[in-house]
Amino acid sequence: MRESNEAPLWALFSAGGVVAAFLIPVHLFLFGLAFPLGWLPTPGYEHMLTLVRNPLVKIYLLLLCSLPLFHWAHRFRYTLYDGLKVKHLNELIFTFCYGGAVVGTVLAAYLLWSIA
Amino acid sequence: MQQPINVPIYTEYHPRWYRPRVSVYWWLGQWRYLKFILRELSSVFVALGVILTILQVRALREGSQAYARFQHELQTPAVISISLITLFFVVFHTITWFNLTPRAMAVRVRGKRIPEWLVAAPNYAMWIVVSGAVTWLVLRGR
Numbered sequence: 001m002r003e004s005n006e007a008p009l010w011a012l013f014s015a016g017g018v019v020a021a022f023l024i025p026v027h028l029f030l031f032g033l034a035f036p037l038g039w040l041p042t043p044g045y046e047h048m049l050t051l052v053r054n055p056l057v058k059i060y061l062l063l064l065c066s067l068p069l070f071h072w073a074h075r076f077r078y079t080l081y082d083g084l085k086v087k088h089l090n091e092l093i094f095t096f097c098y099g100g101a102v103v104g105t106v107l108a109a110y111l112l113w114s115i116a
Numbered sequence: 117m118q119q120p121i122n123v124p125i126y127t128e129y130h131p132r133w134y135r136p137r138v139s140v141y142w143w144l145g146q147w148r149y150l151k152f153i154l155r156e157l158s159s160v161f162v163a164l165g166v167i168l169t170i171l172q173v174r175a176l177r178e179g180s181q182a183y184a185r186f187q188h189e190l191q192t193p194a195v196i197s198i199s200l201i202t203l204f205f206v207v208f209h210t211i212t213w214f215n216l217t218p219r220a221m222a223v224r225v226r227g228k229r230i231p232e233w234l235v236a237a238p239n240y241a242m243w244i245v246v247s248g249a250v251t252w253l254v255l256r257g258r
Contacts, residue, residue, distance in 0.1 A: 016162075021213040021239075024165040024206045026247035030254060031172060032199030036190040043254055045180040051254070052176055065169055068162045075159035083153055085140055104166065111173045 009074055009098070016071025023064055049115070058112045065108035066101070073097035154205075155212045161205035164198070214239040 035042040051057050077097045081087045143149040175186035189195060218235035 017209075017213050020162045020165075020206070021210040022243055022246050023250065024162060025203065025210055025243075026250045027169060028165050028199060028203045028206055029247075030251060032168060032190065032203060033196070036187070036196060036199075040251075040255065042187065045176070045183045048176055048183070052173065061169065061173065065166050068166050072159040072163035072166075075156050076163075079153070079156040079159070083143060083156065085138070100163075104163075104170065108166075108170050108173070111170065111177055115173070115177045 009070070012067065012070035013074035014071075016067035016069070016074075019063060020068040020071055024068060027064070052112070052115055058115075061112055062105075062108055066105040069101035069104045070098075073101040154208065158205045158209035158212070161202045162209055164202045165206055168199070168202075210243065214243070 030040070034040040052061070074097070077093055080093050081090075086093065143153040171186065175183045190199075214236050215232075217239055218232035221235060223230050223235050
């Protein structure tokens with residue numbers, strides 16, 4: 001890993017941090033708690049499908065999935081380095097974190113764009 | 117042969133640096149260290165939130181039955197507990213992230229630095245607006 005990688009990776013970390021801070025709590029609150037527990041009327045299948053078919057919603061959801069994963073990758077990498085002091089596994093951790101973010105991004109893109 | 121004067125003498129072995137060993141559990145000692153690690157670990161829950169969204173999209177893609185099944189799974193106590201813990205950490209991320217803004221930006225008005233809470237406040241206002249907009253979009257015309 002070269003030092004020159006750090007700037008773009010940090011930019012992704014930062015952008016992901018912003019997206020995660022503003023958007024993930026409301027998504028989690030709605031879909032993880034409010035709808036399952038019946039605090040709010042659950043939107044039906046057809047309504048959700050109509051929403052996700054909108055190209056703007058697809059882009060929105062892709063950014064919502066991708067950028068926070070790169071945020072996770074960066075932070076988690078340094079948590080493992082500093083918190084657990086496993087810096088000697090540098091390359092393995094690097095591959096696991098950013099590889100995971102890339103896989104998540106590709107998966108989200110595939111799922112979203114295969115919804116016709 | 118005589119060594120020339122003023123030439124540094126190299127030794128084969130580097131002198132040992134003084135590096136005190138730090139325990140793996142260094143972050144348990146003080147609340148501020150623990151808070152730092154909890155903040156860093158919030159990223160794991162950010163990733164969990166993303167995974168939940170991806171699963172939701174996958175269920176939606178697989179058809180109405182798969183979607184109904186997934187909604188049912190979300191209602192099980194185990195998944196509700198995971199969602200609750202995840203929400204707690206994600207909100208922790210949001211608060212710590214917003215409160216970093218005044219540290220990154222020193223906003224000055226007439227040469228005087230304005231207080232930190234005033235720099236962070238617009239983030240919170242924006243958060244409320246964005247959350248309301250997402251809720252409205254999801255519930256609209258349901």
